[in-house]
Amino acid sequence: MTSPLDRFRPTATRPRRVRDLALTFGLETAATGPDDVTVTSVVSDNRLTADGDLFVALAGSRAHGARFAADAVARGARAVLTDAEGARLLGDALAGVPVLVAPDPRAVLGAVAAWVYGSPAERLMTFGVTGTNGKTTTTYQIDHLLRALGWKGGLVGTVEMRSGDRVLASRLTTPEAADLQALLATMVEDEVRTLAMEVSSHALALHRVDGIEFGVVGFTNLSQDHLDFHGDLQAYFDTKALLFTPARARRGVVVVDDAWGERMADAARIPVATLRTRPARDGEADADWTVSDVVPHGTGSAFTLTHADGRTLRTSTSLPGGFNVANAALAAVMVLEGGAHLDDVREALDAAGGLSATVPGRMEVVGAGGGGDPRVVVDFAHNTDALELALDALRPTTAGRLVVVFGATGDRDAGKRPAMGAAAVSGADVVVVTDDDPHGEDPAAIRAEVLGGARAARDVAAAAGRSVEVLEVAPRAEAIRRAVLDAGPDDTVLVAGRGHETIQEVAGVDLELDDRVEARRALATRHERTTTA
Missing domain, CATH: 3.40.1190.10 (Mur-like, catalytic domain)
Structure with a gap:
């Protein structure tokens, strides 16, 4: 698993004088250090700080980055760029460390970093x-x-x-x-x-x-x-x-x-x-x-x-x-x-062989079908249009039923949830509503919004003579398992919404969950049942 602290860094860059940085970008000085202070790199996460960094302390949704400036300096930062509020929070805490001030540090960060690294x-x-x-x-x-x-x-x-x-x-x-x-x-x-x-x-x-x-x-x-x-x-x-x-x-x-x-x-x-x-x-x-x-x-x-x-x-x-x-x-x-x-x-x-790049989690075939197994495809489709397009793409090559497993993300655009449910019913024969990444929301409440759109669309389809099965299954791993195990040999199962992602966030907790792994596990279970039957 990739750590949030992983990133690429060049091994060597030309030192840049802090006073030249201030002059180039018209930055005010809240605190000064020695005239010859130089920086060789830029960072906005104190945990990533290394020797020679310019630490950019940004205002965050939960805390101001200035509160972490002392830790950044202890890790090797040689100067700090922040806003007026950040300079106020710092006070005299960083004696001898240059502190530069911009009205909106985020607005100059890209240009500053490009300048430090030589464009x-x-x-x-x-x-x-x-x-x-x-x-x-x-x-x-x-x-x-x-x-x-x-x-x-x-x-x-x-x-x-x-x-x-x-x-x-x-x-x-x-x-x-x-x-x-x-x-x-x-x-x-x-x-x-x-x-x-x-x-x-x-x-x-x-x-x-x-x-x-x-x-x-x-x-x-x-x-x-x-x-x-x-x-x-x-x-x-x-x-x-x-x-x-x-x-x-x-x-x-x-x-x-x-x-x-x-x-x-x-x-x-x-x-x-x-x-x-x-x-x-x-x-x-x-x-x-x-x-x-x-x-x-x-x-x-x-x-x-x-x-x-x-x-x-x-x-x-x-x-x-x-x-x-x-x-x-x-x-x-x-x-x-x-x-x-x-x-x-x-x-x-x-x-x-043409434009044949393999894209992880983008219409990725996890199980090709045959031998009594359904075809299983994993895709990142996480909004209404993408879900419709993915189902449309699979329909012409599906001899049996088209099954879709999907959910909607929490703490994100809630307006698309019923529309996604309706789109799933429009394109699939079996709709399995489950969880995506609930984040801080109640997973059951998110599913209810998706199901509302799906059930309304199902009733309209039924009135027109088309039968669509709508199911609610949670957690997501169980939904994938059931969809794959219940599918017929001519069916296609589309697992949509997360694609390549391997971490599911539930109530602030990161859980390991890879749709591709769960689909392969379900296919393996099918094989075991066939072998032992």
């Missing part, structure tokens, strides 16, 4: 992907293609952080600014040349990607999610749109399959190429890139990318569903718009 992003070919669904898959496919082209790659996202062949599990979709800049500096030190990175709306709102100007950014889609943080869809969209500004990126690619994509293309303040992955409708403007001739094969699909100037690329993705065609197409177009030559991309993809 590492400028030495990388950078690709950033935002959107509600598909960020992880798209970044994996970008990284896969760049490596196929011969580049040594780095990756940052929900599942993992990777510098070349060194891998560290992720805690956040986009790391905090200090950790992110340290990671980029490590990549430069590791002679990594390219970066494929997920950019969450939280990262944009909380300044985590400040200090990076991406070469190419991409937009997948937008649907209801994270409204507990953003308030409404318009605010959510506006935050995503920050990535398509000159301060954040030089060029963009936008999927314009729906109105939100069209709006993003219009709102962008940088040059963008548009991508449409479905047939154009009356009144829609022509897209720069289009997807056509989609032919399902095996678990994935082959498709053709065509530019308005006539250039074409025939390739494939190994993942099922139209949404994964869109993710793969976006990845290819972003690399092409980043300057890769079409012939080189074609040759690389032909050699690599």
Whole structure:
């Protein structure tokens, strides 16, 4: 299990004088130290502090980081950056340690960290992907293609952080600014040349990607999610749109399959190429890139990318569903718009078997079916649109019943819970409502909200002559077990919502729970029963 204290750090950086830092960023000085104090790295978690750090004490939801500054100094921090409240809390506690003050330290942290580490992003070919669904898959496919082209790659996202062949599990979709800049500096030190990175709306709102100007950014889609943080869809969209500004990126690619994509293309303040992955409708403007001739094969699909100037690329993705065609197409177009030559991309993809990156917990086949077993698939689908798309992708290749096991997250956007229940009933034959990560909420109350939407949709379906079974089973491990054991040999069981995650938080307690492990355990139990029958 990855510790919350794990992170990448460069082994050597050029010392930066604290007084130069203050001058460069117009920072006030609350306390001064020797004139020659230097820092070589930046940290905002006192537990991660090492010798030579600048400790950035941020105001938190539970406590101010200044309360941990003394511990950071004891661990080796040479200077502190905080706000006026933090300086007041520190008082004279850190004698001889420079204390710098900014009105909003979080707003300057990215730029400060980039300055300390020597602007590492400028030495990388950078690709950033935002959107509600598909960020992880798209970044994996970008990284896969760049490596196929011969580049040594780095990756940052929900599942993992990777510098070349060194891998560290992720805690956040986009790391905090200090950790992110340290990671980029490590990549430069590791002679990594390219970066494929997920950019969450939280990262944009909380300044985590400040200090990076991406070469190419991409937009997948937008649907209801994270409204507990953003308030409404318009605010959510506006935050995503920050990535398509000159301060954040030089060029963009936008999927314009729906109105939100069209709006993003219009709102962008940088040059963008548009991508449409479905047939154009009356009144829609022509897209720069289009997807056509989609032919399902095996678990994935082959498709053709065509530019308005006539250039074409025939390739494939190994993942099922139209949404994964869109993710793969976006990845290819972003690399092409980043300057890769079409012939080189074609040759690389032909050699690599298409856009065939394996993405942990994204339509991951845990059991392929056959031999009396159902097919079992684990996916991260944790909102209404993603759940609908995952079920739609599995329906055409399911001869029997389509079973879905899912729940809703606690302390998050509660408005989507009934809608997720209704979406499950719309797409599946058997709906098993269980727990996701309850966090601080009552799990039974969360399930009740999901079940309300599911049962209402079930009644509507019954009136139309369609029968759907709706069950409530908790805890989650038991729900997965029952779904797999009760499934028929021609059925598909989709376990949705957590994907690659291995920790479930219940009432502040972290419990080990991996949907893939539980599904394999249930399949093993089926085999034991068959053998001993």
